[in-house]
Amino acid sequence: MAEEKDAFYVVKKGGVVGIYKSLKDIQPLIASSSDPCASGGRSLGVSSSSKLLQGAFQSDTSKISGSSLHSTNSQRQVPLGGSSFGLTSSQRQLTPEVSPLVSTNSQRQLTLGGSQAQLSxxxxxxxxxxxxxxxxxxxxxxxxxxxxxxxxxxxxxxxxxxxxxxxxxxxxxxxxxxxxxxxxxxxxxxxxxxxxxxxxxxxxxxxxxxxxxxxxxxxxxxxxxxxxxxxxxxxxxxxxxxxxxxxxxxxxxxxxxxxxxxxxxxx
Missing domain, CATH: 3.30.420.10 (Ribonuclease H-like superfamily/Ribonuclease H)
Structure with a gap:
């Protein structure tokens, strides 16, 4: 298997999912595992623009719980560059909460505009x-x-x-x-x-x-x-x-x- 540049390698073993940068690091796991990740052992490509995100996942621990990453098929299909990557369905439901913040900000602008009109x-x-x-x-x-x-x-x-x-x-x-x-x-x-x-x-x-x-x-x-x-x-x-x-x-x-x-x- 040729190593792809700027790629993550995700390996699920039992209830634990590991993310690795190098093929060399996962060779022992692949050899001993009969349960590759849902991508079928394929690497998930990461663009050069995602290098910052890439570094974020290479923290002190190389293993994260299976419940927070790729817990559903729909999550597996989300690219690493996507805004919902690595979120559970309950976490993704929090995303619309940004809207009230925008509305509140707009309301502040309208209030400010009204105050300026009153002042004038x-x-x-x-x-x-x-x-x-x-x-x-x-x-x-x-x-x-x-x-x-x-x-x-x-x-x-x-x-x-x-x-x-x-x-x-x-x-x-x-x-x-x-x-x-x-x-x-x-x-x-x-x-x-x-x-x-x-x-x-x-x-x-x-x-x-x-x-x-x-x-x-x-x-x-x-x-x-x-x-x-x-x-x-x-x-x-x-x-x-x-x-x-x-x-x-x-x-x-x-x-x-x-x-x-x-x-x-x-x-």
């Missing part, structure tokens, strides 16, 4: 702004409505801006809302206003021809850099009525005076 939602808000001026220029006020994206709170904010034009009041209202949003910890913001000039200039679509407008737009851009996401859109006046109401109330405030009302919707 808690850092998000919408801002509605408007400015008012009686006389243009004249007594002016700035108003803003700040809404938490998770629906928990609504802030109504107003500021007196002295004698100013309507465009200045609009910019002051936007600045007022942005400052309040940052102070309250919001980092994602969606903005709506009925001033086409302010929305277009902040988006970079219109140039600031007036120096005063340019300075105010630069202040907005400085605050904008503190947000993780920032979006501003123009809306029609009738869809900005709440911010407009705050701006008209602010006309009666002294310049720089700020008032704020907060409604906690969770109560």
């Amino acid at each position: 939602n808690s850092l998000s808000c919408t801002l509605e702004f408007d400015g008012a001026s009686k006389g243009n220029p004249g007594p002016a006020g700035a108003g803003a409505i700040l809404r938490a994206a998770d629906g928990s709170k609504v802030y109504r904010i107003r500021e007196g801006v002295g004698t100013q034009t309507n465009n200045v009041a609009e910019y002051r209202a936007l600045l007022l809302g942005l400052k309040q949003a940052l102070q309250k910890g919001y980092r994602h913001i969606q903005i709506r206003g009925d001033s086409l000039l302010v929305c277009k200039q902040v988006n970079g679509e219109w140039k600031q021809k007036n120096q005063n407008m340019a300075m105010l737009c630069a202040q907005v851009n400085q605050l904008k850099a503190n947000f993780l996401s920032f979006q501003i859109n123009h809306v029609l006046r009738e869809k900005n009525s709440e911010a407009d109401a705050q701006a008209n109330l602010a006309i009666n405030l002294r310049a720089g005076q700020v008032e704020e009302d907060c409604e906690d919707l969770r109560r």
Whole structure:
């Protein structure tokens, strides 16, 4: 019998199964045994990739109990490289228990994903702004409505801006809302206003021809850099009525005076 490279030799004698690497080691057993292993004395080939497994079986003892190796015909047919080699049927039944671990891990990822979504939602808000001026220029006020994206709170904010034009009041209202949003910890913001000039200039679509407008737009851009996401859109006046109401109330405030009302919707 020629010795095959990288092969195991399994010999069963009585109730004991022995695994050997060399033909020379099993020659005495073959000669004296009338009960070769179920492979008919054939060597079970092992690929070079299985050398690590091969070494694992060449432990200090060369004999293992027959109940843990080749106890059934179906087990004899499993290659050494197979994942079920050397397992009893009861041991193989444990294999599906890996599935709950995968499911649990997926559940953790879903939970984590949910937590991240909740965190992002808690850092998000919408801002509605408007400015008012009686006389243009004249007594002016700035108003803003700040809404938490998770629906928990609504802030109504107003500021007196002295004698100013309507465009200045609009910019002051936007600045007022942005400052309040940052102070309250919001980092994602969606903005709506009925001033086409302010929305277009902040988006970079219109140039600031007036120096005063340019300075105010630069202040907005400085605050904008503190947000993780920032979006501003123009809306029609009738869809900005709440911010407009705050701006008209602010006309009666002294310049720089700020008032704020907060409604906690969770109560």
